[in-house]
Amino acid sequence: MLFLVEEDESVKEMQEPVFVERLSKLLMLSVNHRLNVVKLNELKRNLGFPDDYLIRILPKYPDTFRFVNHSGRRSSMEIELLSWNPDLAISAVEVSARKQGSSKPCFSCSLPSTWVKSWERFNEFNATPYISPYVDSRGLLEGSKEMEKRIVGLVHELLSLTLWKKMSIVKLGHFKREFNLPEKLNILLLKHPGIFYVSNKYQIYTVLLREGYNGSELIDKDPLVVVKDKFGELMQEGLHEYNRRRYEVNLEKQRKKGIVSVRKEKRKEGSTEMSEQDDSGDKLGALFDPEERKRFYKVLFDDDAP
Numbered sequence: 001m002l003f004l005v006e007e008d009e010s011v012k013e014m015q016e017p018v019f020v021e022r023l024s025k026l027l028m029l030s031v032n033h034r035l036n037v038v039k040l041n042e043l044k045r046n047l048g049f050p051d052d053y054l055i056r057i058l059p060k061y062p063d064t065f066r067f068v069n070h071s072g073r074r075s076s077m078e079i080e081l082l083s084w085n086p087d088l089a090i091s092a093v094e095v096s097a098r099k100q101g102s103s104k105p106c107f108s109c110s111l112p113s114t115w116v117k118s119w120e121r122f123n124e125f126n127a128t129p130y131i132s133p134y135v136d137s138r139g140l141l142e143g144s145k146e147m148e149k150r151i152v153g154l155v156h157e158l159l160s161l162t163l164w165k166k167m168s169i170v171k172l173g174h175f176k177r178e179f180n181l182p183e184k185l186n187i188l189l190l191k192h193p194g195i196f197y198v199s200n201k202y203q204i205y206t207v208l209l210r211e212g213y214n215g216s217e218l219i220d221k222d223p224l225v226v227v228k229d230k231f232g233e234l235m236q237e238g239l240h241e242y243n244r245r246r247y248e249v250n251l252e253k254q255r256k257k258g259i260v261s262v263r264k265e266k267r268k269e270g271s272t273e274m275s276e277q278d279d280s281g282d283k284l285g286a287l288f289d290p291e292e293r294k295r296f297y298k299v300l301f302d303d304d305a306p
Helices: 002-014 016-029 037-041 092-099 116-127 145-161 169-173 185-190 223-257 259-279 290-301
Strands: 034-036 065-068 078-081 166-168 196-199 206-209
Touching: 002 016, 002 223, 016 034, 016 078, 016 145, 034 037, 037 078, 092 145, 145 166, 145 185, 145 206, 166 169, 169 185, 169 206, 185 196
Parallel strands: none
Antiparallel strands: 034 078, 065 078, 166 206, 196 206
16 A cells, blocks of 8 residues: 555656646636636546645746635635646647647547437538637637537547546536536537537536547546556455455354354255155155156157157
């Protein structure tokens, strides 16, 4: 366990530049380049933010971030982005297009070829020009195709920034004002099944980025995810060992009370009765023998039998 804790701390330390970049991109996606700390803390696990990022990491970057609190209430404290980095204003869709040597960024569809109508709707949607989520959306008309394209791109980018490429729709809805999301976000997500998968497992609506998974397996695992998986495996082994020891303790208690021995005696009595019945096979026609039963039913139901 200790070596995993040390590995976790080491990964977090190495991931600090990644964390700073991830937080910067989140703030760049927001309308006013500010996010409420309380709301942001709801997503910190999914985004890989350390518990002490507010006091340990942010003060190291005074030229990039600052705390803002106009009302003085603790719940209204915000993190504001001070400097815009154009190198970070590139979405995951645009990065993928560059890797493929394409000048036209577009979404990928992860649906079976048999879903003909869904593919037709996806191709029609994908035919319109891609709108980067880092572009100011205030000039786009509400309810227009361009706005829908931009919102889909925004949610895609938000999910790309998470460790597991998924997010609670309820928690995502808490940022409607900050990211200019529609009121009925879940309906919009369901309109694009080739890009997003909406799950209701454990009665919690979650949106997943389809391209981030191969079946149920996460394709690109962040180093933090790898460490967390190791913790999960260790906990599973510990749970198995705990259940085994608990079973042995309960068994020992039953032995002391004589419950186990009584059960064994009953089993022996049952075995003895069966043996006595087997010995009386001549009287019962030896029907307890499986082979004898087969011959009996063959004679009974087969007209060709002798």
